[in-house]
Amino acid sequence: MHGPTPRPASFSAPGPLRGTIAVPGDKSISHRSLMLSALAVGESRVEGLLEGEDVLATAAAMRAMGATIERGADDVWRIHGVGVGGLLQPEVALDMGNSGTSTRLLMGLIASHAITATFIGDASLSKRPMNRVIEPLSLMGAEVTPSPGGRLPLMLRGLSPAVPIEYRLPVASAQVKSAVLLAGLNTPGITRVIEPIATRDHSERMLRGFGADLSVEQAGDGARIISIRGEAELRPQHIVVPGDPSSAAFPVVAALLVPGSEVTVTNVGLNPTRAALFDVLRMMGGDIEFTNRREVGGEPVADIVVRHSLLKGIETPVETVASMVDEYPVLFVAAALAEGRTVARGLEELRVKESDRIAVMAEGLRAIGARVEELEDGLIIDGTGGDPLAGGATIAARLDHRIAMSFAVAGLVAKAPVVIDDMSPVATSFPGFTALMTGLGAEAA
Numbered sequence: 001m002h003g004p005t006p007r008p009a010s011f012s013a014p015g016p017l018r019g020t021i022a023v024p025g026d027k028s029i030s031h032r033s034l035m036l037s038a039l040a041v042g043e044s045r046v047e048g049l050l051e052g053e054d055v056l057a058t059a060a061a062m063r064a065m066g067a068t069i070e071r072g073a074d075d076v077w078r079i080h081g082v083g084v085g086g087l088l089q090p091e092v093a094l095d096m097g098n099s100g101t102s103t104r105l106l107m108g109l110i111a112s113h114a115i116t117a118t119f120i121g122d123a124s125l126s127k128r129p130m131n132r133v134i135e136p137l138s139l140m141g142a143e144v145t146p147s148p149g150g151r152l153p154l155m156l157r158g159l160s161p162a163v164p165i166e167y168r169l170p171v172a173s174a175q176v177k178s179a180v181l182l183a184g185l186n187t188p189g190i191t192r193v194i195e196p197i198a199t200r201d202h203s204e205r206m207l208r209g210f211g212a213d214l215s216v217e218q219a220g221d222g223a224r225i226i227s228i229r230g231e232a233e234l235r236p237q238h239i240v241v242p243g244d245p246s247s248a249a250f251p252v253v254a255a256l257l258v259p260g261s262e263v264t265v266t267n268v269g270l271n272p273t274r275a276a277l278f279d280v281l282r283m284m285g286g287d288i289e290f291t292n293r294r295e296v297g298g299e300p301v302a303d304i305v306v307r308h309s310l311l312k313g314i315e316t317p318v319e320t321v322a323s324m325v326d327e328y329p330v331l332f333v334a335a336a337l338a339e340g341r342t343v344a345r346g347l348e349e350l351r352v353k354e355s356d357r358i359a360v361m362a363e364g365l366r367a368i369g370a371r372v373e374e375l376e377d378g379l380i381i382d383g384t385g386g387d388p389l390a391g392g393a394t395i396a397a398r399l400d401h402r403i404a405m406s407f408a409v410a411g412l413v414a415k416a417p418v419v420i421d422d423m424s425p426v427a428t429s430f431p432g433f434t435a436l437m438t439g440l441g442a443e444a445a
């Protein structure tokens with residue numbers, strides 16, 4: 001995990017950003033590819049895996065439970081799995097670092113195995129709510145002993161055979177949905193998750209790809225009903241991970257904001273349950289084109305060409321919050337430079353990410369001269385109409401990669417430096433961020 005020494009930095013743009021880049025592999029798909037490969041018998045190969053700290057935490061945990069996971073000299077990861085139901089008792093605590101996805105999905109996997117695991121994490125992860133997964137997994141028979149408030153560190157004792165459930169998600173969360181589906185994989189009978197609001201569907205796509213019997217139906221009220229038949233046998237796969245749209249968001253917004261810029265980001269995953277940011281930026285007047293549309297590893301992919309644009313404030317759609325949930329911090333930076341008012345609501349979930357992203361963005365944007373009002377469930381931002389922000393402040397990244405990268409982008413359009421107190425959390429999801437940005441013409445100090 002990233003070390004204890006903070007790495008401060010500030011970013012500026014002496015001229016337009018120009019060039020063609022590829023961002024690292026999708027974090028959500030990378031986690032799932034390791035987990036499912038580790039449950040298939042035989043060798044799976046994964047190309048384009050995100051080699052970020054969050055995904056490496058998942059790899060270490062799967063190794064601790066018996067899988068063989070190796071990165072070849074050809075950059076391809078090779079995984080030999082243990083078979084569904086075959087996870088071994090880990091001898092050490094599972095260190096989840098900064099990663100909510102690792103924690104919640106692995107809690108699901110372990111819940112239907114007769115093993116006991118202790119989950120630990122960093123200061124940020126140890127503040128995040130786990131009751132949302134503890135509740136359904138307890139219904140399936142797991143016994144969980146969390147720290148006060150349903151937090152890490154926690155101990156989870158799985159049950160095999162576990163009890164299949166039908167569970168209606170009380171929060172729009174792909175992590176909770178996936179935890180229940182992964183628990184269902186080794187549970188006799190049918191486990192069902194009802195999802196009133198669509199969240200990222202990588203688990204469903206990949207479970208099917210590995211041969212699990214999974215179906216999705218639409219209920220009368222528009223909810224998705226996802227059913228998985230347990231005690232499945234998974235077949236090893238060859239997975240090609242597309243570029244992460246949540247990472248592409250940073251150079252895309254940077255190119256929209258820095259005058260004269262034109263940037264192409266190649267091979268970006270555009271799964272409709274992930275890609276709403278680009279639609280919202282277009283609604284704001286952003287010049288964003290998709291070229292070379294294709295399918296990679298069962299996911300829609302395209303190259304994104306983006307040119308500097310004067311953005312206009314909007315009311316962001318509430319229906320697609322889940323499809324761009326991690327992109328709001330950088331969208332707020334875009335809104336701070338737009339003409340007029342942006343109102344973004346329905347964002348309660350942002351308060352329980354790596355940091356309270358509503359409060360931290362409001363405070364940081366104000367410190368660099370933006371006009372921001374904080375609401376319980378979002379922000380109201382009155383933009384500058386394209387004028388640079390004042391800058392001249394140090395922002396605490398609070399162990400939150402997306403906060404660090406959002407203020408790196410803000411620094412590109414500020415008169416005085418925007419110092420991020422610690423860029424090291426960026427290694428959780430976007431190793432190489434600084435090099436990619438400087439390659440486009442930004443300066444990092």
Ligand SMILES: O=C(O)C1=C[C@@H](OP(=O)(O)O)[C@@H](O)[C@H](O)C1
Pocket residue numbers: 027028029101172173174175176178200325326349
């Ligand atoms: O399932 C996933 O891979 C993720 C789901 C989202 O979290 P929630 O399920 O908590 O909304 C997202 O914020 C996270 O970065 C990755």
Ligand SMILES: C=C(OP(=O)(O)O)C(=O)O
Pocket residue numbers: 054098099100101102326353354402429
């Ligand atoms: C919320 C995030 O990740 P996680 O929940 O996996 O920590 C994120 O990457 O923005």
